[in-house]
Amino acid sequence: MEANPRSTGRLPAAFLTPGSSSFMDFLSHHSPDMLPGKRSLPPLQGAIEAPHGTTIVAVSFPGGVVLAGDRRATMGNMIAQRDIEKVFPADEYSAVGIAGTAGLAVEMVKLFQLELEHFEKVEGAQLSLEGKANRLSTMIRSNLAMAMQGLAVVPLFAGWDVDRQKGRIFSYDVTGGRSEEVGYASTGSGSIFARGAMKKLYREDLTEEQATTLVIQALYDAADDDSATGGPDVARRIYPIVTVITDEGFRRVSDAESAEIARAILERRLEQPDGPRAALL
Amino acid sequence: MSTPFYVSPQQAMADRAEYARKGIARGRSLVVLQYADGIVFVGENPSRALHKFSEIYDRIGFAAAGKYNEYENLRIGGVRYADLRGYTYDRDDVTARGLANVYAQTLGTIFSSAGEKPYEVELVVAEVGATPDGDQIYRLPHDGSIVDEHGSVAVGGSSEQISTYLDQRHRDGMSLAEALKLAVQALSRDTNGGEREIPAERLEVAVLDRTRPQQRKFKRIVGRQLSRLLEADGAASTPTDAPSDTEEPDGATPAPAEAPSEAPEVSETTEKPETKAPEGKDSGKPDGKDTGK
Numbered sequence: 001m002e003a004n005p006r007s008t009g010r011l012p013a014a015f016l017t018p019g020s021s022s023f024m025d026f027l028s029h030h031s032p033d034m035l036p037g038k039r040s041l042p043p044l045q046g047a048i049e050a051p052h053g054t055t056i057v058a059v060s061f062p063g064g065v066v067l068a069g070d071r072r073a074t075m076g077n078m079i080a081q082r083d084i085e086k087v088f089p090a091d092e093y094s095a096v097g098i099a100g101t102a103g104l105a106v107e108m109v110k111l112f113q114l115e116l117e118h119f120e121k122v123e124g125a126q127l128s129l130e131g132k133a134n135r136l137s138t139m140i141r142s143n144l145a146m147a148m149q150g151l152a153v154v155p156l157f158a159g160w161d162v163d164r165q166k167g168r169i170f171s172y173d174v175t176g177g178r179s180e181e182v183g184y185a186s187t188g189s190g191s192i193f194a195r196g197a198m199k200k201l202y203r204e205d206l207t208e209e210q211a212t213t214l215v216i217q218a219l220y221d222a223a224d225d226d227s228a229t230g231g232p233d234v235a236r237r238i239y240p241i242v243t244v245i246t247d248e249g250f251r252r253v254s255d256a257e258s259a260e261i262a263r264a265i266l267e268r269r270l271e272q273p274d275g276p277r278a279a280l281l
Numbered sequence: 282m283s284t285p286f287y288v289s290p291q292q293a294m295a296d297r298a299e300y301a302r303k304g305i306a307r308g309r310s311l312v313v314l315q316y317a318d319g320i321v322f323v324g325e326n327p328s329r330a331l332h333k334f335s336e337i338y339d340r341i342g343f344a345a346a347g348k349y350n351e352y353e354n355l356r357i358g359g360v361r362y363a364d365l366r367g368y369t370y371d372r373d374d375v376t377a378r379g380l381a382n383v384y385a386q387t388l389g390t391i392f393s394s395a396g397e398k399p400y401e402v403e404l405v406v407a408e409v410g411a412t413p414d415g416d417q418i419y420r421l422p423h424d425g426s427i428v429d430e431h432g433s434v435a436v437g438g439s440s441e442q443i444s445t446y447l448d449q450r451h452r453d454g455m456s457l458a459e460a461l462k463l464a465v466q467a468l469s470r471d472t473n474g475g476e477r478e479i480p481a482e483r484l485e486v487a488v489l490d491r492t493r494p495q496q497r498k499f500k501r502i503v504g505r506q507l508s509r510l511l512e513a514d515g516a517a518s519t520p521t522d523a524p525s526d527t528e529e530p531d532g533a534t535p536a537p538a539e540a541p542s543e544a545p546e547v548s549e550t551t552e553k554p555e556t557k558a559p560e561g562k563d564s565g566k567p568d569g570k571d572t573g574k
Contacts, residue, residue: 009386015358016387023368026361034369114368117497121336121360 023118024111024139036107037142041149048150051080053105055190055222055229056087056097057215058158058169059198060183061206064246065167067158068215069097070190070223071238072230082233087241089250091116094132094159095243099188101151108139108153115139129161133170133178141176156187160245167245184214190222190229197221200278212242212253216261217275232262297392297399301423304401305347310437311405311485312444312467313344313430314451315416316460319409319490319498323464324437326485334487336499338363338375340409342489346437347402347423355384355402372496377408381419381427389425399423403436409489409498413453435467443467458510461486465511481508 014030024035032038051073058067069086072079080102087097088109096112098105115135120126127135136157143153157170169181184202186194197218206214216232219240223231232239239262242253269275288296311324311333322334322344334344337359345352362383363375384404392399404421420428420436428434433451435443446467455463469479486502493500502510 009383010390011358011362011383011387015361016354018354018357023361023364027365030361030365110368114364118360118364121364122357124330124332124335 021119021122022135023115026118035142036104036111037139037145041145049075050151051075051084051102052228053084053086053099053102053188055186055188055194055219055226056099056156057186057191057194057198057218057222058097058156058181058184059202059206059211059214059218060158060167060169061208061211062204063167063208064160064244065158065169066208066211066215066242066244067095067097067156067169068212068219068240068242069188070219070230070240071233072228073102074228077227079230082230082236083238085241087243088113089243089252090132090157090159091120091126092249093126093162093245094129094157095245095250096136096155096157097187098153098155099191100153100155101146104143104146104151105153105155108143108155112136112139126162128163129159129168132159133157133180136170137172137176137178139176140172140174144175147174154187156185158245160247160249162247165247184218186218186222188222188229190219190226193225194218194222197275201276208244208246212244212257213261213265215242216240216258216265220262220265220269221275232259232266234263234266293395294393298424301392301399301401305403305423305436306438308346308348308437310435310440310443310468311344311346312433312435312447312464313405313407313418314433314447314455314460314464315413315418315431315453316455316457317413318457318492319488320407320416320418321457321460321464322405322407322485322487323461323468324485325468325479325483327483333485334501336497337380337406338367339372339496340489340498341375341377341380342407342409342487342499344405344407344436345402346440348400351400352402352404355387355400355404358387359384359406377406377417377419381406381421384421385425385427387425388421388423392424403440405430405434405436407489409491411491442470446470457488461510481511484511 014026020026027035028038052075053073054070056069058065067087071083073081073084084102087095090096090113096109098109116127116132136155140153152174154174155172159168161168169185170178171181171185171187172178184198186198198214201214201217220231223229237259239255239258242258244251244253309325311322314321320342322342324333326333331349334342335356337343341363343356343359345356359380363380367375384406388400391397400423403423406419406421408417410416418430418434420430420434433444433447435447447463450463465479465484469477484507486507488500488502489498490500491498
């Protein structure tokens with residue numbers, strides 16, 4: 001209609017086109033170059049050196065789900081950052097923790113948060129937890145070209161399912177494949193060790209406090225065996241980030257609480273370096 | 282083909298304005314008021330799903346009177362504008378002033394473009410600040426002008442009458458219950474000075490609450506919380522003449538008592554030529570975007 005909508009300062013047509021409630025859809029029409037997946041990559045051989053985030057763990061308990069991450073980012077054999085935050089609220093009832101290329105992951109989380117918020121504002125209702133998990137899947141898939149150059153982003157998504165009234169965990173692979181995990185899950189370089197720890201310590205009737213302790217135990221074990229995962233740093237007062245999502249919504253466990261649990265674990269490990277023992281039979 | 286009649290530009294614009302105003306006047310009025318902890322939106326809305334108020338961004342709310350499909354379109358445009366801006370720069374860089382300007386340009390262009398039907402909407406864009414001084418309320422009439430409002434604003438059908446009523450009674454630092462009650466009193470006066478009852482389930486209420494710990498300050502007030510606020514406890518009666526009314530246990534009673542005395546005064550103001558009001562208010566505002574009127 002207008003020859004040059006910019007000259008009048010009027011909202012361009014893309015803004016007023018009804019239909020989509022997705023911010024990513026809108027971006028791909030209005031300014032596709034701002035979408036992470038739409039960028040063209042230089043023909044580069046080999047991996048790019050960039051900070052990588054490491055271990056994320058999640059545990060569900062009857063009243064909700066706990067998602068936690070260590071604080072280290074590494075670049076090759078170097079520690080790039082000691083106090084990076086890798087667990088974020090996605091919206092009121094879900095959280096996302098990211099392992100992989102830190103820069104891309106933070107951008108992906110920012111876009112994911114906005115995608116959920118945008119839908120909520122436009123529709124006046126929240127997406128279902130499945131819907132949110134699928135949306136994240138699409139975003140990871142759009143990063144596939146980057147992943148093939150060594151810049152993968154692999155998140156862990158956890159949330160409270162308002163319809164089913166329970167906490168749920170979703171894990172992903174680099175191609176965007178999504179699978180729901182029962183009980184506990186982990187991702188990142190230390191995930192193998194964290195999963196081993198959780199496998200032995202997990203029970204179905206955990207309380208919120210026990211689940212919080214369990215994730216910090218698992219992160220401790222990951223840090224114990226994986227050089228890229230950071231353990232509790234008592235000297236610098238850097239402790240894992242722990243978040244809890246229940247029917248009351250998202251809550252980040254305060255640094256003081258997290259420190260207290262981490263210190264208690266550390267205290268016990270001075271006597272028993274490998275942590276609590278599970279029954280043999 | 283016959284030669285079209287000559288219509289002067291003044292006449293054409295006046296006709297379009299008349300058309301838009303009539304459309305807006307068919308809708309029910311709504312009011313936006315500042316209170317101590319933020320900004321409250323109150324309107325009569327029989328629908329629970331089709332909202333008149335909504336969240337645009339962290340600190341910014343939107344209210345609209347007029348044609349639903351047109352303001353819904355603008356609302357979504359505003360959400361997209363705000364989200365894109367916040368994504369490009371930072372969440373703090375999304376302001377009500379910027380949004381109001383974009384709306385004004387959009388409405389103004391549509392209003393003056395001969396090929397398009399003027400939008401029959403009147404918008405309010407409000408932003409809650411960290412302190413009451415930082416609160417901003419912009420009213421955007423159908424023609425693309427901007428009015429920077431303070432304290433209270435009414436849009437829709439009998440907005441002139443309601444805003445006069447509000448201007449006389451609104452004061453800074455009202456509690457939410459007081460502001461809400463004043464808003465309901467204002468809305469329940471009909472054009473000839475009478476009173477009618479608006480039941481709580483027909484009210485749509487939302488706030489931008491600066492004390493909310495979350496980043497997003499917009500919140501709808503529904504159900505129990507709304508009826509609790511509406512239920513009068515004596516202190517929250519008509520604020521202007523509180524001392525004389527304190528013994529009244531029912532907060533709603535003072536209003537009808539004073540209604541007859543106010544009625545002539547109010548109906549006088551409604552007689553004012555409507556066209557004058559927005560233009561007059563506009564002229565001194567630094568933010569007013571002149572759309573060539």
